[in-house]
Amino acid sequence: MALLEVKNLNLELNGKKILNNLNFEIWKGYVHAIMGTNGAGKSTLANTIMGLSGYENISGDILFKGKSLKTKTISERARDGITLGWQEPARYEGLKIEDFLNASAKRKNTEELKKALSTVGIKPEDHLNRAVDKTLSGGERKKIELASILLMEPEIAFLDEPDSGIDIESISRIFEVVKILKEKGTTVVFITHSLAVLSRADHAFLMCKGQIVDKGDRQKIKNYFKEECIECEIKDPEVKKEEKRTDER
Amino acid sequence: MKDNEIKKSLFKYVKDMHAMENDPRSAKLTIHGNKVISGNSVKGLTVESDEKEQGVDIKLELADNTKIEKPVLLCFGVIPENGIQKINLDVVIGKNSEISLKAHCVFPNAVDVQHIMNAEITLRDNAKYKYFERHIHSPEGGINVIPKAAINIGKNAVFSTEFELIEGRVGNMDIEYITYVDDYGTADMSARVAGSENDKLKISETSFLKGKYSKAALTTKIAVRDKAKADVYNKIVAEGDYSRGHVDCKEIIKDIAEANAVPIVGVKNSTAHVTHEASIGSVDKKQLETLMARGLSEENASDLIIRGMLSQT
Numbered sequence: 001m002a003l004l005e006v007k008n009l010n011l012e013l014n015g016k017k018i019l020n021n022l023n024f025e026i027w028k029g030y031v032h033a034i035m036g037t038n039g040a041g042k043s044t045l046a047n048t049i050m051g052l053s054g055y056e057n058i059s060g061d062i063l064f065k066g067k068s069l070k071t072k073t074i075s076e077r078a079r080d081g082i083t084l085g086w087q088e089p090a091r092y093e094g095l096k097i098e099d100f101l102n103a104s105a106k107r108k109n110t111e112e113l114k115k116a117l118s119t120v121g122i123k124p125e126d127h128l129n130r131a132v133d134k135t136l137s138g139g140e141r142k143k144i145e146l147a148s149i150l151l152m153e154p155e156i157a158f159l160d161e162p163d164s165g166i167d168i169e170s171i172s173r174i175f176e177v178v179k180i181l182k183e184k185g186t187t188v189v190f191i192t193h194s195l196a197v198l199s200r201a202d203h204a205f206l207m208c209k210g211q212i213v214d215k216g217d218r219q220k221i222k223n224y225f226k227e228e229c230i231e232c233e234i235k236d237p238e239v240k241k242e243e244k245r246t247d248e249r
Numbered sequence: 250m251k252d253n254e255i256k257k258s259l260f261k262y263v264k265d266m267h268a269m270e271n272d273p274r275s276a277k278l279t280i281h282g283n284k285v286i287s288g289n290s291v292k293g294l295t296v297e298s299d300e301k302e303q304g305v306d307i308k309l310e311l312a313d314n315t316k317i318e319k320p321v322l323l324c325f326g327v328i329p330e331n332g333i334q335k336i337n338l339d340v341v342i343g344k345n346s347e348i349s350l351k352a353h354c355v356f357p358n359a360v361d362v363q364h365i366m367n368a369e370i371t372l373r374d375n376a377k378y379k380y381f382e383r384h385i386h387s388p389e390g391g392i393n394v395i396p397k398a399a400i401n402i403g404k405n406a407v408f409s410t411e412f413e414l415i416e417g418r419v420g421n422m423d424i425e426y427i428t429y430v431d432d433y434g435t436a437d438m439s440a441r442v443a444g445s446e447n448d449k450l451k452i453s454e455t456s457f458l459k460g461k462y463s464k465a466a467l468t469t470k471i472a473v474r475d476k477a478k479a480d481v482y483n484k485i486v487a488e489g490d491y492s493r494g495h496v497d498c499k500e501i502i503k504d505i506a507e508a509n510a511v512p513i514v515g516v517k518n519s520t521a522h523v524t525h526e527a528s529i530g531s532v533d534k535k536q537l538e539t540l541m542a543r544g545l546s547e548e549n550a551s552d553l554i555i556r557g558m559l560s561q562t
């Protein structure tokens with residue numbers, strides 16, 4: 001049985017159809033990538049699976065371990081074992097990294113928290129008492145968010161653009177953490193438009209205009225993406241502009 | 250109740266006081282209701298108290314050129330459910346002197362308690378005065394807290410005060426602080442308060458920047474829930490050459506609570522500059538949903554976010 005199953009999923013936002021009759025299954029134990037150009041609907045899909053507010057008005061269904069998530073709150077989905085890493089993690093005021101991590105942690109002890117921070121490349125002794133606020137860089141917040149996901153020990157983690165805002169030296173570290181997550185039994189789903197991220201996945205889905213148009217091993221999806229999507233994107237000036245901005249980072 | 254029992258009940262909430270109780274190196278004063286329970290002073294610091302029928306007069310005077318090493322510990326409280334405490338505080342900090350005070354106001358059982366404080370504080374030139382006040386209230390909310398203070402800040406003197414009420418119900422609170430700042434002087438006032446049920450809190454902080462290069466920062470952080478109501482009136486009037494001020498007010502509301510912020514900034518000198526910032530709203534959605542996506546309930550997530558916000562000075 002699939003770990004997560006999306007059935008005839010439709011979502012409109014402000015009168016615009018964003019998810020268009022999606023059907024796919026996510027198998028347990030792999031690192032998946034949901035690949036697509038900007039605006040394909042990837043983040044919307046992840047937010048919808050997590051049950052974020054504004055994304056509730058769906059038709060179709062999402063099943064986790066065979067059970068519908070439709071009426072479940074975010075907290076309930078998280079307790080079932082589903083989590084999401086935001087493309088741009090939230091900033092808090094005054095909330096200590098220690099308290100933030102502790103809130104997520106399955107095993108609540110300082111040693112575990114420290115270990116998780118070290119794993120993502122953040123020095124625990126300098127950071128445990130700092131706040132998850134604007135004095136941290138976007139990349140640091142992203143790593144701290146990843147540490148919180150490690151500590152949560154979820155069954156499935158959607159990571160929205162896991163490489164965005166991360167400096168080149170740290171990117172390999174992020175993928176190390178993903179490997180650890182996988183070893184600990186978490187099914188990881190990258191939400192990404194980056195070929196570099198795709199290359200770290202075992203399996204991929206290609207998303208375009210709110211639909212899954214292809215799936216398979218990463219090489220197949222990579223070729224498709226390179227040949228079809230990038231070409232297609234060039235024709236759309238809005239997408240091109242967006243893509244360029246992301247590449248500049 | 251015997252004095253000793255009272256002390257024990259009060260100090261349960263004041264760790265420092267408990268630890269330093271018999272340490273002569275730290276100055277202390279404990280007042281229960283309108284009665285002075287205990288106290289000691291240190292060299293250079295004169296503490297006089299006069300118990301009157303309607304309240305206690307306290308005079309605190311620090312000689313010139315004196316630096317008090319350890320924070321002066323003050324404990325004001327009412328242990329029974331009912332009572333009145335009225336304190337008239339007169340503080341003078343001498344030239345080039347430095348002092349830090351930590352006050353705990355403890356009303357853990359209050360059902361009908363009044364705590365009224367009238368303070369007049371004078372900082373002579375170059376003085377440094379740091380004041381921290383933490384309130385510990387009962388969960389019943391039957392308390393009136395009415396502190397008023399007028400503060401004169403001398404040349405190049407630094408006044409900083411921090412007010413914290415995040416434990417127990419606020420009850421009814423009406424704070425009014427006014428500072429007058431002379432040349433190169435600084436006034437730094439901050440308050441952090443959490444209200445619930447039918448708490449009513451009013452904070453009014455004012456700085457008159459009289460002298461040249463005088464500065465003021467007024468920071469208020471409030472969280473209100475249920476039917477609580479918060480009104481924050483922060484005001485800076487800049488008159489001195491090159492004086493600078495900033496008003497910052499952040500309020501988080503939940504349920505059917507109400508928060509109002511009325512920043513008033515006035516500038517009467519073209520070289521002066523005053524800014525203000527106010528934000529009122531519910532808990533940020535992304536912050537909340539992130540914590541919920543890690544398994545916290547909405548309630549626990551929002552509590553954690555609010556506690557974080559209020560913990561920051």
Ligand SMILES: Nc1ncnc2c1ncn2[C@@H]1O[C@H](COP(=O)(O)OP(=O)(O)O)[C@@H](O)[C@H]1O
Pocket residue numbers: 013014016018036037038039040041042043044045
């Ligand atoms: N709240 C919204 N209202 C209307 N349109 C939206 C909303 N959120 C996203 N969209 C649109 O949905 C499309 C998919 O967005 P998104 O899921 O963020 O794409 P991706 O993550 O693949 O880049 C885009 O065209 C975007 O403009």
Ligand SMILES: [Mg+2]
Pocket residue numbers: 042043044087160
């Ligand atoms: Mg996206």
